[in-house]
Amino acid sequence: MKSGYVAVIGKANAGKSTLLNVLVGEKVAIVSPKPQTTRDRILAVLTREEGQIVFVDTPGIYRKRNALTELMMRTTETAARDVDAVLFVADGHEGLSEEDLALMKKYCSLGIPAAVAFTKIDIMPKERIPAEVAKIAEAGIGADVYPVSARRGKNLKALLRGLFELLPEGEKIFGEDVVSDRSEKFMVGELMREKILLKFDKEIPHGVAVVVNRFRKNENGVYEIDLDIVCEKKNHKAILIGKQGQALKEVASFARKDMEKFLGGKVFLTTYVKVREDWRDKTGLMKELGYSDDNA
Numbered sequence: 001m002k003s004g005y006v007a008v009i010g011k012a013n014a015g016k017s018t019l020l021n022v023l024v025g026e027k028v029a030i031v032s033p034k035p036q037t038t039r040d041r042i043l044a045v046l047t048r049e050e051g052q053i054v055f056v057d058t059p060g061i062y063r064k065r066n067a068l069t070e071l072m073m074r075t076t077e078t079a080a081r082d083v084d085a086v087l088f089v090a091d092g093h094e095g096l097s098e099e100d101l102a103l104m105k106k107y108c109s110l111g112i113p114a115a116v117a118f119t120k121i122d123i124m125p126k127e128r129i130p131a132e133v134a135k136i137a138e139a140g141i142g143a144d145v146y147p148v149s150a151r152r153g154k155n156l157k158a159l160l161r162g163l164f165e166l167l168p169e170g171e172k173i174f175g176e177d178v179v180s181d182r183s184e185k186f187m188v189g190e191l192m193r194e195k196i197l198l199k200f201d202k203e204i205p206h207g208v209a210v211v212v213n214r215f216r217k218n219e220n221g222v223y224e225i226d227l228d229i230v231c232e233k234k235n236h237k238a239i240l241i242g243k244q245g246q247a248l249k250e251v252a253s254f255a256r257k258d259m260e261k262f263l264g265g266k267v268f269l270t271t272y273v274k275v276r277e278d279w280r281d282k283t284g285l286m287k288e289l290g291y292s293d294d295n296a
Helices: 016-024 067-080 098-108 128-139 156-166 185-199 233-240 243-263 283-288
Strands: 002-009 043-048 051-057 083-090 112-117 144-147 211-216 223-231 268-276
Touching: 002 016, 002 156, 016 043, 016 051, 016 156, 051 156, 083 098, 083 156, 098 128, 098 185, 112 128, 112 156, 112 223, 128 144, 144 156, 185 211, 185 223, 185 243, 223 233, 223 243, 233 243, 233 268, 243 268
Parallel strands: 002 051, 002 083, 083 112, 112 144, 223 268
Antiparallel strands: 043 051, 211 223
16 A cells, blocks of 8 residues: 655646645635635545545745745745655646746755646647647656646546555555545635635735634534634725625625535624734734744
C-alpha cells in the first residue's frame, strides 16, 4: 500500500481547488475565478485500494502585497518542504509562462518527487498541448506531465496512478471516512467567502474575512449559524450591504443554500458586516480573524 502527503502548488487561478475537489470527490476547497480564493493550508484525503493520498492544498502563488499575502506565501513554502511529493498545477488555457517553469525548477531542486497537472485542456486547442508540454522537458524539469480537465474528468485516472507511484510504501494516515482536516464550521465560513468572491468585483472581496461566531446544530436538525463579514473600509461595508440590505440578503441566501447542501440540513443564517481598517496589513487583527502562522 502507498500513502503520503502531496503538496498542490501553482499560480493563482491555475485550477488547483477545482482539481482537488474532483479528485477527492467532495467539496473540500472553495472555488472562484479570482485570486486569493484559497488562503489556508487545507488537507484533502483520497483513499483507494492502492493506498491514500493526503493532498495539501496551498494558497496560489502571488506577488507579496501585504501581510496577508506574505503569510500565504509562507504557508505554501512550509507545505512544500514537508511532503512526500509535489503536484504542480499549471493553467493549460493560459499556457506555461517563465514564472511557471521557474516555480517548478525551484521545488524540484529540493529533491522531492514531482508531477505536473496541465489543466483546462477542454478549453484550449488540442494542437497546442504537445508544444506546451515540451517546454517542461526543455527546461530540464524532471517531472511527468499529465494534461487534464477536472471539469470533464479527462486523464484524472492517469494522474492518480502517477501520484501513487511517487509515494512511499506505508499505512493509511487517516481513517477511510475522512476527506479533510477542516471542520464543518471552517467550511461554512469558506462557503460564505466563496459567494462574496463570486458576487462582488474589484478589491472588495479580497479585503473580506469571515468569522463564524456561532455554529450549533439543534435537536430538530436545524443549524444556527451567526457570522461576521469583516471588510477593510466603510464604503466597502456599504457596498456589501447594498441598498436596503439587498446585496447582503442575496449573497447570504446564495451561501445558505450551499451550506444546507454541504451540511445536509436546514440552516438558519444570521450575518453582520463589520469594518476593521486595513486588517490585511495588521498582524494582530489577522490573528484575531484566524490568519496566523500558528494556523498555517
